[in-house]
Amino acid sequence: MATAKQPAKTSRIELRASDGDRELLDRAAAVIGTDRSSFLLNQGRLAAQRVLANREQFVLDQLGLEEWERINNLPARNLPGLICLLQRPSPFQPQA
Template identity: 35%
Template structure:
């Protein structure tokens, strides 16, 4: 009895050609090498992250007028200090020499 297994097809890949100054290409190559990535992987990862951030920045939330009023009320209310906030504000900053 023989059975054949079918491997899923690899996702289709398209080509994207860019013309960039060699100084930019060299910078990208250095950064990719520092991460152990190829130039293509590095650029694709960075472009995808920028695309996602751009789209998320334009997300629209629809809420009821009551929920929006509650949001504004909390936003405009003065901060209520608590122990965790006090401790954080008193902690030394990493950029201040000790």
């Protein structure tokens, strides 16, 4: 049976953890039959993909795509309240 070639691991990642966290990670890795490094890398990769998913791409089915296009093709609305809000000085900028 052929296995997919894994990319070479050329970078080192180090982190500090409490004894309790290390024990917890070791136990979780053992439960799924892997080592701590593989467990952390796999779980970290999954977490990173979840964090970035909504910031980098989104997938729509055909109905969703049609609705997206319908909304994006609507003419811009005049929102006087928003215009007023954007013209106010920022409360986060020091006033001269």
